[in-house]
Amino acid sequence: MNGTTEHQGPSSELATATDGLWDAVIAGDEYAAADAVTTALDRGADAETVLLEIIAPLQARVGREWAANRLTVAQEHTATAINERSIAALAHHPAVRKALERHGERPRGRVAVACIDGEWHALPARILAEVLRLRGWQVDYLGAQVPTPHLIAHVHRTNPAVVALSSSIATRLPSAHAAVTACQATGTPVLVGGAAYGPDGRYAALLGADGWAPDARSAADRLAEGPLGKPPPVRQVIDDLPxxxxxxxxxxxxxxxxxxxxxxxxxxxxxxxxxxxxxxxxxxxxxxxxxxxxxxxxxxxxxxxxxxxxxxxxxxxxxxxxxxxxxxxxxxxxxxxxxxxxxxxxxxxxxxxxxxxxxxxxxxxxxxxx
Known part of the structure; x- marks a missing residue:
């Protein structure tokens, strides 16, 4: 699974899975949601495709429906929780477990995936973590709002090849800057992603990240290309942003x-x-x-x-x-x-x-x- 094949759109099976997952999410039925995902896998759907062409777009749809006042805050939170359970069901599916076991014999390298301190929107980071695992990486998924000192302690202890930092809300950019700088001070390059960095990644470059990706597939493709490069010398924040x-x-x-x-x-x-x-x-x-x-x-x-x-x-x-x-x-x-x-x-x-x-x-x- 290298993510380089051209995606022509969901098949009828994927469309069925998409409809089933949406109905389950709206009904608040996590068991039906898990069934929709596992049934798609049982019928031969590719796990990365399920993640990126069913679950991720569905979560984006949830956000649009909330913005249009067609879902309540409670419904939006419930939908997100059910999507997280759906990802867990996918990750533990027998076909996926077998693939991960094969990758585990010769992993590509280690990646730490975390959300910026104060960032509660963890689903994009979770999707990235699962895609990277499917691509053969050893992944440490640290979850939502990881304080920078704890992140750095983990980096020192595990020595990952790269840290992938996710943030969806632009108000977390100052914290993102601190985390990027701290990771680079350990000699570890940083790949960032999420809506906080702007649709074109403009804030990623401004804050000195070593790379930016607009979505999980792009992030995995970028890491597959090779090292992000040696982090630049550490500078004071005010030097970066005069x-x-x-x-x-x-x-x-x-x-x-x-x-x-x-x-x-x-x-x-x-x-x-x-x-x-x-x-x-x-x-x-x-x-x-x-x-x-x-x-x-x-x-x-x-x-x-x-x-x-x-x-x-x-x-x-x-x-x-x-x-x-x-x-x-x-x-x-x-x-x-x-x-x-x-x-x-x-x-x-x-x-x-x-x-x-x-x-x-x-x-x-x-x-x-x-």
Whole structure:
């Protein structure tokens, strides 16, 4: 299994498995989900294909359905848990176990697969770990939100050929930078992947990763090509990102809680509709403001306005799908801007975000910006 064959799309058997898995996920039936996966394998489906052409796209569909307000948060979490169980069922299928035993006689090398500290979205990393095992690698799968000191302790103990780091949320990029730098300090190259690094991997290069892959198949293909190369000399973060010298990122992240409290306290005077909000709606509003501040910090860290405006556009789409006017975000952005008037990069980002809301792109209005 080398992943270089051309993929023409799912066969009727794969289509049947896809439909069966989706029905099981929506019903919250983990046993039916496992049956759908194992039946596909029993009928000759390739395990990597099941992972990458059934389970991974289905998880992406779950995300889209949640964004469109057709699945609740609870349903989305249930679906993710069931998909994880489906991967476990695949990994323990007799045909897969036999293949792994054959690979175990002469493994390609050792890879540590982990999620960045604070990153709870572990399914992409789990899929990568299973694909690499199927390709003959010895894989240490460390799971979700691995603190960097623990990751480095594992690297020292096991000496992997490469560390693969996954992150789906851009607010984890500062932690990703620390983890990449720490791994490289041990002489271990780092391959990164996940939505956090941008659709073109722009933040992977910015943070000094040795490689980037948009998906598990691409990551496995890249590792099959040979070593990522010797890690560059370790540098201080501020040398890598000179714009951090203005201290805006540091100051705003240090005062994030206070900023959120201020906006939540003052917002009812700017947005009278909040007077009729339930306690749950007020909590969700506070969560939205906290996410905005977090993404503002991440955009300051990488010095990319598109990261922040893209998030605001995505949030506008989420609110619109739930019957909340996207322009309801404007008063909160105004309040943040008033508090951050002494921070030019931050105020510029907030100004761009307000322009995004006043003149939304069609895909933002329909909730398609991820």
């Amino acid at each position: 714009h951090l010298a203005d201290q805006e990122y540091t100051q705003i992240t240090r005062t994030a809680r206070g900023l959120v409290r201020y906006v939540v306290t003052e917002l009812p005077a700017r947005f009278p509709a909040m007077a009729d909000y339930t306690d749950q709606q007020r909590r969700r509003t506070a969560e939205d403001i906290a996410h905005i501040v977090d993404f503002l910090g991440a955009a300051l860290y990488v010095d990319d306005p598109e990261l922040f405006t893209g998030f605001i556009g995505w949030t506008a789409g989420i609110l619109t799908a739930r019957g909340v006017p996207a322009r309801s975000l404007l008063p909160g952005l105004d309040l943040l801007a008033e508090q951050l008037v002494d921070y030019p990069r931050a105020t510029d980002l907030l100004s761009r975000a307000r322009d995004t809301l006043r003149h939304p792109l069609p895909e933002a209005a329909e909730g398609r910006i991820a």
